[in-house]
Amino acid sequence: SAVISQKPSRDICQRGTSLTIQCQVDSQVTMMFWYRQQPGQSLTLIATANQGSEATYESGFVIDKFPISRPNLTFSTLTVSNMSPEDSSIYLCSVGLTRGGYTFGSGTRLTVV
Amino acid sequence: AQTVTQSQPEMSVQEAETVTLSCTYDTSESDYYLFWYKQPPSRQMILVIRQEAYKQQNATENRFSVNFQKAAKSFSLKISDSQLGDAAMYFCAYHREGAQKLVFGQGTRLTINP
Numbered sequence: 001s002a003v004i005s006q007k008p009s010r011d012i013c014q015r016g017t018s019l020t021i022q023c024q025v026d027s028q029v030t031m032m033f034w035y036r037q038q039p040g041q042s043l044t045l046i047a048t049a050n051q052g053s054e055a056t057y058e059s060g061f062v063i064d065k066f067p068i069s070r071p072n073l074t075f076s077t078l079t080v081s082n083m084s085p086e087d088s089s090i091y092l093c094s095v096g097l098t099r100g101g102y103t104f105g106s107g108t109r110l111t112v113v
Numbered sequence: 114a115q116t117v118t119q120s121q122p123e124m125s126v127q128e129a130e131t132v133t134l135s136c137t138y139d140t141s142e143s144d145y146y147l148f149w150y151k152q153p154p155s156r157q158m159i160l161v162i163r164q165e166a167y168k169q170q171n172a173t174e175n176r177f178s179v180n181f182q183k184a185a186k187s188f189s190l191k192i193s194d195s196q197l198g199d200a201a202m203y204f205c206a207y208h209r210e211g212a213q214k215l216v217f218g219q220g221t222r223l224t225i226n227p
Contacts, residue, residue, distance in 0.1 A: 033215075042204060042217040043158075058214075090156055094215075097160075101148050101208075102215055104158035 002027050002095050006105030013083055013112050020079045021108045023093035028073035033102065034066070037090040046091075049076045083112045115140045117207050119218035126195045127226050133180075134190045134221050136205030144210035147181065147188045152220075153201040161203070164188065192223075200225045 005024045013019050023032065034046040046066055047057040055068040069077045080087050088111050094102040116139045126132035138147070149161040164172045164181050172179050176196075180189045192199055205218040 037156075042219050043215075044217075045214050048214075092156075092158060094158075101146060101160055101163050103160065107156040107158075109156065 001097050001103050002029060004093060004095060004103060004105040006093055006108060008108055009106060010109040011111070013110065015084050015112055017083055018079055018081045019083065019110060020077050021091055021093070022077050023075070023105050025074045025095055029095040030073070031096060032070065032076045033094040033096075034068065034076075034078045035092045035094060035104075037092065037107075039088070043092065046078070080110065083110075085112045088112045115142075115207055115209065115216050117205050117216050117218040119203075119205055119221050121221045122219070123222045123224070125224040125226055126192075128195055128197060130195055131191060131193045132195055132223065134192075134203055134205075134223065136188045136190070136218055138186050138188065138205070138207050138216075138218075140186070140207065140209065142209040146208055146210070147179075148206045148215075149177070149179070149188075149190045150204045150206060150217075151199075151201045152204065158204075162190065195225050197225050197227065199223060 003026045007022050032049045035043040037043045045058050046061045047055045049055045049068045049070040051070045051073050067079045091108045093105040118137045145166045147164045151159045151161050162172050162174045162177050171181050176193045178191045202220045202222050204220045207216045
């Protein structure tokens, strides 16, 4: 199965600033997924990133707040823009497995102060 | 819309004992996948076990097994011979065949008592 390297592992940011999270996969994958896990909560899909096309966002998430890049089949970034304390969460990227299901990066713990 | 429900926010078990975590789901699809993921304090999501809906046989992975009841839309996880390293949040998840989206339950926090 694919191995994902996600960076940074954690960060503390000032409100109003932006943070870009990177995910590098050790194999080519068609779709990459970005999830948010708010404190004490389950995972919620933010968007699906396909190489060569615009990301598809879930209800409640917009491109201006969470712009995503997918320059090639092994890499993607998620930016959390104009951050507020409500954006404090764990952000995880994920890719699909050939037999169904997904593998995840190690997550980015974001704290906004 | 598909939903996944975990009715046990917390569970605890004595080391070496057996524990069962519950999960129910709602879908009108006939082809789908079900999963249990483990999330220790390191926050890494680890795939524990998967079940294809078209398979009648329950999946097993070493000490982990599932009881998949398709008609009842139930998918419980049994952990045998519990170990301290099993302590984590456990999430039940679903996605339909060909879908892009994993739907997660609310999670169950499992504590292992030495």
